[in-house]
């Protein structure tokens with residue numbers, strides 16, 4: 001929701017979606033005939049020294065851990081019972097390499113029992129080995145060897161949602177109280193961290209209080225729920241450019257991830273259904289629950305959404321989401337929203353040049369000279385953009401793209417620049 005001041009030069013205030021007082025039941029999507037799981041590891045059947053341990057025609061059970069290579073740390077959890085029909089390369093955002101594992105779903109479901117026996121005595125090793133890819137994507141790798149990494153001393157659980165029109169974390173706060181409570185106590189037990197804070201909107205304070213974590217209220221105005229903004233407003237810490245929240249000792253986890261952890265250890269079963277918002281062409285938002293790996297066209301057909309030529313499909317919310325180019329793209333453990341925009345009314349991204357109107361500079365919460373930054377990004381001069389125009393102070397809120405009168409895709413330039421610089425730094429570290 002956008003609130004514009006009547007007579008003033010103040011910035012427009014954009015507010016997050018507040019969850020209805022009457023809790024909406026998620027629309028349950030039927031298990032599809034085929035799911036696709038994305039493994040965060042390139043598919044290199046002939047380039048790896050380690051043996052391939054997952055093959056076409058292998059049978060898998062629901063909740064089974066699937067790794068591609070012998071001894072590999074990367075894995076996914078099967079969300080269905082069935083037979084692997086293909087394993088192939090998959091290119092994600094900015095050309096990131098994944099492996100797509102297609103599974104034909106069997107009629108009868110069988111649950112894998114490997115985690116059940118281990119779940120009786122929760123340890124960090126068990127969580128790392130089985131629960132990194134559960135719905136909500138808990139950042140378990142930030143914690144190490146049975147205790148939290150020495151640098152992390154606080155955990156902020158997001159009972160708020162990071163983009164507009166999304167309510168999945170708020171929904172978890174209201175509907176999964178027991179799982180959240182269990183999840184908070186498991187987090188304390190596994191990490192040894194006592195300073196666990198539940199960030200929640202004001203109208204859900206009572207629900208947040210039941211979780212067993214400390215509670216902090218987060219403002220309803222966008223982009224107050226982005227981690228770097230919460231660092232400042234909730235914890236009173238400013239994250240310097242080039243540093244991450246983790247560098248400052250703080251780890252952010254979604255409420256859904258914590259509830260998934262709680263559910264896994266409470267029931268001895270790895271959760272496999274993802275909660276997310278479907279944002280339709282008319283801007284209405286529906287809460288959905290579907291198995292991880294469900295192709296997006298299944299969601300559309302269950303919700304009577306028709307895709308026409310030139311419509312845009314976006315993973316994520318309206319301010320920070322990214323376009324995808326296939327309706328076969330699967331729901332992943334970190335999918336918070338799927339949005340479809342009508343091609344007829346779509347605000348087109350243009351190749352008009354910057355006219356130096358200054359709108360982006362006025363709205364930027366990080367006080368970046370975006371009008372200057374964008375010139376370097378367009379020219380591919382990423383290092384200069386970082387050194388001279390505060391690229392790394394950007395909190396990736398997308399407000400600059402939203403207000404840009406030339407409709408420049410500024411946020412996507414910024415994400416690409418950070419990605420490319422990250423690749424250069426990794427390559428230099430590897431070759432050093």
Ligand code: SF4
Nearest residue numbers: 364394395397398400
């Ligand atoms: S996305 Fe744009 S408005 Fe937001 S912090 Fe970055 S530069 Fe500023």
Ligand code: SF4
Nearest residue numbers: 354355357358360404
């Ligand atoms: S809002 Fe767009 S056109 Fe205006 S100064 Fe910023 S980049 Fe340039």
